Amino acid sequence: MIAAFRRRRAGASFKRSRSGTTAVEFALILPILVMLTAGVMELGLILLTDASLEIGIRAASRFGTSGMTQTGLTRVESIEQTVESFVSRWLPAGTKVAVTTTVYGSLSDIPEPYTDLNGNGTWDQGEPFTDLNGNGVWDGGSGSSSAGGSGDIVVYHVSFSRPGFTGVLNLAGISTLNFSRQIVVQNE
Secondary structure, eight states: OHHHHHHHHHHHHHHHOOTTHHHHHHHHHHHHHHHHHHHHHHHHHHHHHHHHHHHHHHHHHHHHHHTOOOTTSOHHHHHHHHHHHHHGGGSOTTOOOEEEEEEESSGGGSOOOBOOTTOSSSOOTTOOBOOTTSSSSOOOOOOBSSOOOTTOEEEEEEEEEEEOSSSGGGGGTOOEEEEEEEEEEEOO
């Protein structure tokens, strides 16, 4: 009887003891909190990088529209440097920003937007497009690569890639972040 009493008492004591519960709960929750914190930081840095790229392309297009140049640089080099000055803090060492400018004589010369289903960078028969002028065929337009002259329509396209900031995206299989912006302006 005394032995049974001691066993019951030891079991009751064990059930009431909660001294290690908090440590176990913390150990279970900590990885989730760390991942959540890293994910929020990653998202914030992605949004800051994207906003910097947006501001950079807008500043570059204003610079290119006016026809001004920075001392010792061509107009296209000045545009590239303007973009890089806004996004340089987000670029890993050795990463270059790709800046392309395409000039069109008028808005009707700009290619109609399309969905590149096969990813080859050109419109192919059967790929969907937006028929802006209503003629029933895709109009590819023709442009040249420069900053254009007075009254020209210029399409600025800026892009760069970089690895994730915190590494949390690697867990989801995302190893590279691609940032891209495009803006269309008419030179003064």
